[in-house]
Amino acid sequence: MGFNKISFRVRYSETDQMGVVYHGNYAQYLEMGRVEWLRSKGISYKNMEENGIMLPVVSLSLNYKKSAFYDDLISVETRLKKTPSVRIEFNYVIRNEKQEILLEANTVLVFVDKKSKRPIRCPQNILEIIIENEK
Structure with a gap:
């Protein structure tokens, strides 16, 4: 399945006293x-x-490989793991400018009806867009 990539610089406020990105970020x-x-x-x-x-996160898994530091240019590659149903699952790789892997991660989110707060299947219009774009 296709992936999307974004890049940005680590801000000072995202680091600890050693200049390392705080893990929660x-x-x-x-x-x-x-x-x-x-x-x-x-x-x-x-x-x-x-x-x-709504799409709340129900599972978050992080596997740290290397630290990111203040002012590093990092990229986040996001990939859909499989066709969504009630759940939608993503895999991620975060790299630094040298293309070294800093983190591998996975999230699982659930489609939820905002009024009832109950899980629902992925809306058909969203599913069609995802399937069409993943061809």
Whole structure:
């Protein structure tokens, strides 16, 4: 399945006193990758929420390989693991400028109806967009 890649520089506020990216910030980096993956397919996360669909994270797995530091240019590669149903699963790789792997990760999110707060199947219009873009 295709992937999307975003790049950005590590900000000072994202690091500890040693200039190393604080481990909790990687979850935000993954969210940035996921939102941009959806946007690259023509799916607006904001629009989805306005239409009553939420996507909470139900599983987050991080495998740290190397540290990222203040001012490093890092990239987040986001890849859909499989066709979504009630769940949508992504794999990620974060690399530095030297293309060294800093982190490998996986998230599982669940489509939830905003009103009932109950899991639902991936809406057909979103599923069609994802399937069409993954060909």
